[in-house]
Amino acid sequence: xxxxxxxxxxVPVFEEAPVELRCxxxxxxxxxxxxxxxxxxxxxxxLLKYLSGSTxxxxxxxxxxxxxxxxxxxxxxxxxxxxxxTAEYFCAVSEGTSYDKVxxxxxxxxxxxx
Amino acid sequence: GAVVSQHPSRVICKSGTSVKxxxxxxxxxxxxxxxxxxxxxxxxxxxxxxxEGSKATYEQGVEKDKFLINHASxxxxxxxxxxxxxxxxxxYICSLAGxxxxxxxxxxxxxxxxx
Numbered sequence: 001x002x003x004x005x006x007x008x009x010x011v012p013v014f015e016e017a018p019v020e021l022r023c024x025x026x027x028x029x030x031x032x033x034x035x036x037x038x039x040x041x042x043x044x045x046x047l048l049k050y051l052s053g054s055t056x057x058x059x060x061x062x063x064x065x066x067x068x069x070x071x072x073x074x075x076x077x078x079x080x081x082x083x084x085x086t087a088e089y090f091c092a093v094s095e096g097t098s099y100d101k102v103x104x105x106x107x108x109x110x111x112x113x114x
Numbered sequence: 115g116a117v118v119s120q121h122p123s124r125v126i127c128k129s130g131t132s133v134k135x136x137x138x139x140x141x142x143x144x145x146x147x148x149x150x151x152x153x154x155x156x157x158x159x160x161x162x163x164x165x166e167g168s169k170a171t172y173e174q175g176v177e178k179d180k181f182l183i184n185h186a187s188x189x190x191x192x193x194x195x196x197x198x199x200x201x202x203x204x205x206y207i208c209s210l211a212g213x214x215x216x217x218x219x220x221x222x223x224x225x226x227x228x229x
Binding site for chain 2: 032034036041042043044046049051090094101102103104105106107
């Protein structure tokens with residue numbers, strides 16, 4: 001069975017500082033990996049996804065993530081955060097096609113401090 | 115990406131009433147639909163998966179008689195919370211999958227408050 005771990009439940013960071021949100025997964029098969037962002041009282045927005053190919057994936061809003069198969073990780077990074085990046089971030093995994101269910105991690109609350 | 119709508123966006127109802135939530139695909143044929151539930155400050159938990167024209171498959175611990183799912187067409191799925199109680203208050207989100215779509219697309223969610 002698949003599972004997703006996000007070790008940091010809350011990450012405070014100063015504006016314009018870099019940030020890394022950690023994500024580890026477990027699966028017995030190859031996976032698709034995703035990062036979603038959820039702003040307060042809103043739905044999910046896809047930040048980026050890894051399906052295959054290059055292990056460094058660039059997404060929207062200046063975010064990027066690197067797939068590391070040996071470490072079963074998919075950490076999210078941004079070199080310089082803005083106040084508007086304050087939100088909940090979810091790492092997610094599915095087993096290979098869009099028809100497979102998506103399993104979400106517990107989420108990381110990113111707070112950007114002015 | 116694909117456009118997914120949910121209606122209503124928020125609903126308040128009395129305990130004991132039933133509430134229907136619609137999830138629509140506006141620009142592709144959604145052969146598979148998923149319903150998720152999110153409690154405040156928590157992650158999304160998959161409730162059930164439905165394929166068009168078939169009965170839904172529920173995750174362990176989800177009462178199928180309480181959360182009725184109908185995937186009647188390739189563009190519409192409904193989730194009915196029957197005899198809602200305050201503990202059913204939550205954020206319900208659908209996602210859709212279909213041919214030629216690399217990933218699922220999520221709806222904006224429906225916030226249900228049962229008084």
